Amino acid sequence: MxxxxxxxxxxxxxxxxxxxxxxxxxxxxxNKAALMQQGDQPWLNYVNFVLEELEADGTLPQLREKYLR
Known part of the structure; x- marks a missing residue:
């Protein structure tokens, strides 16, 4: 596999x-991936912004350590 x-x-x-x-x-x-409908640029911008914020404040690294290690 x-x-x-x-x-x-x-x-x-x-x-x-x-x-x-x-x-x-x-x-x-x-580092991250999300599936969403094509052509919705405002939504893509929002999702990317939120993911960047969660990475910057340490939330995503904490979640990776908790669930993926």
């Missing part, structure tokens, strides 16, 4: 029989 790093780490955390040998050296780095 090929998946993103965060998902792989989560699956390994949930099931110790699995392994994610390259989780500490990912091929790409994607």
């Amino acid at each position: 090929i998946t993103d790093t965060f998902e792989a780490v989560r699956y390994v955390h949930m099931n110790p029989a699995l392994a994610a040998p390259l989780a500490d050296r990912p091929f790409t780095v994607i």
Whole structure:
């Protein structure tokens, strides 16, 4: 199975029989992703703004540590 790093780490955390040998050296780095309807630029701007604020105030790093490590 090929998946993103965060998902792989989560699956390994949930099931110790699995392994994610390259989780500490990912091929790409994607900090966040969201699916939304195309063409709604004001909404995209808002979501990006909120995510940047949550990253800057430490909320996203705390959530990553709590749920994905």
